[in-house]
Amino acid sequence: MIMMMKITHLPFDLITDILSRLPAKTVVLMKIICKSWRNLIDDYYFVNYHLEQSLATKTNLHYVVSTPKLYLQEYAHLEEPFEQNCPVLYSADFGSFDNPIELRHPFKNCKTPVWVIGSCRGLLLLRVDNGHLLLYNPTTQTYNVLPLLIVYQPTMSDALFDYGFGYDHVSRDYKCVRIFQSLYKEIWCPLCEVMVYSLRTNCWKRVVDVPCYFRSRGWGNGVLVNEMCHWVGTDSDDMYKHIVAFNFTDETFSCLPLPNALLNYQYEQFHGLHMEMLDGSLSLLANRYPHCDLWVMKEYGVAGSWTRMFTFETLDTINLERPIGYSSDKKKLLLKTSLFRLLCVDLETMEYTEVTFADWNRGLDPHVYVENLLMLDYAEFIDESHVRKKRGKRKNRRRRRRKNEN
Incomplete structure (x- = not known):
């Protein structure tokens, strides 16, 4: 037997x-x-x-996207209800980009909009409208609130905030970088402050400034490739020059070349030039009506390795902004458009299919993340309901401890 x-x-x-x-x-x-x-x-x-x-x-790859869910809140001093945005996050795999599932994240019912501004190794960097930044794991539903940074913003200036999120393999530490740039228009004098957050130490520190003033296009969120964060922007004359990169290991900046075909064009000649990580490589979507070219840097840091992979037809009044990722069989590509819509393009027929989420046909801040088991320390969030929930858990632990002692 x-x-x-x-x-x-x-x-x-x-x-x-x-x-x-x-x-x-x-x-x-x-x-x-x-x-x-x-x-x-x-x-x-x-x-x-x-x-x-x-x-x-x-x-175990997924993409996450947020949608604004409107709810009404009564105010005694207002004659009519006041509308606010409540963040709703959806997650779906890369098999077919279908059937997104709503995430039950711990700040779903907060009264302040939350934006996804970065993704690294399964963790998401979120920004709250009141200035808070959070690290959030959609798999384990845990998060950390970063210490709040106060920035003095001078008047009569053109101020910009750029964010990046990455991982330092040397110190095995998750890091966030925030670049504050302010340009005095009268004397054309740039001011800069670069702050780096370390999850290991849970604090911010100031590092070396950017080597050149640049005005990032899009939402100012860095693209993580090769353990470095990247921004594509223009100089003070709206000319595209290069890509600014930040190294999370030594916390320094460098510059990468743009495709030669895109150099020396005025910003007005583009409907948009947007960068993203695609299949582990830097990519650029260059909108020049009536076409949109997808460029990929095959060999990191090498100018001659920029390759034009696809040319898409530009849709009416809609610019293609960001490539999100290939499907599992590499036959489809998920794209974000300028009207906050997600399109799935068949790379063989070049036909577009719109991706919808429940009763909402538009998505914000799409990012790729991988399922993981990392548990982040719970930190108090700005919503009072989460503070009460944390206090209740503490009381339950103390009650169980006293019961075991007796």
């Missing part, structure tokens, strides 16, 4: 390998099987091993 071996009796290395290949949400459910599995899944080294496995195989 052959006895069936229980799965819990498998060699530990084999169990580790099997679990590391499963989606993070599935792995979390495996904690209930036995204590040894729970200890393994909660272990810091397994959490990172699982993440590195997903990044290496490009599996």
Whole structure:
């Protein structure tokens, strides 16, 4: 009689390998099987091993997009209700870009708009309208509130904020960079302040300024490629010169070349020049009516490696802004347009299909993230309901502790 071996009796290395290949949400459910599995899944080294496995195989990838959900709030001193935006986040995989699922994020019912401004190794960088920044893991539903930065903004100036989010493999630390640039129009004198946040130390510090003044196009959010954050912008004369890059390891700036075909064009000659990470490489969407060219830097940092991959027809009154990602079979490409719509383009027929979310046909801040098991420390959020929830959890822990002592 052959006895069936229980799965819990498998060699530990084999169990580790099997679990590391499963989606993070599935792995979390495996904690209930036995204590040894729970200890393994909660272990810091397994959490990172699982993440590195997903990044290496490009599996467990999803895209996240936010939509404005309107709700009404009565104010005693107003005769009519007042409209505000409530963030609703949707997530979907890269199989077909269909069936997005609404995320039950912990600040869903806050009374302040929340924007996704960066993504790195499964974590999202969010910006709240009142100036707060948050790190959020959509898989484990945990988050951290970054210390608030106060910036003096001089009058009679052209002030810009640019943000970037990345990971330093040397120190194994998640970092956020905020670039503040202000240009006195009367004397054309630039001011600059570059601050870097470290998740390991949970504090900001000032680093070297940018080597040149640039005005970023789009939302001022950096594009993470090769452990560096990138911005494409113009100089004071609205001329495209180069790409500004920030290295998260040594916290310094450098410049990368643009495609030679795009140099020396005035900004007005473009309907838009937008940069994004596509399949691990820097990419540019150059809108020049009636066409839109997709350029990809095949070899990082090499000007001659810029390659024009696709040419799309420009839609009426709609500019193509950002390539989000290929489908799993590389036959489709998800694009963001200037009217906050997401389009899925068939790369064989070049036909467009609109992506919708429940009863809303537009999406904001689309980003790619990978499922992971990283748990962020809970920090107080600006919404009072979350503060009360945290206090209730503390009371329950103290109550259980006293019960165990008795």
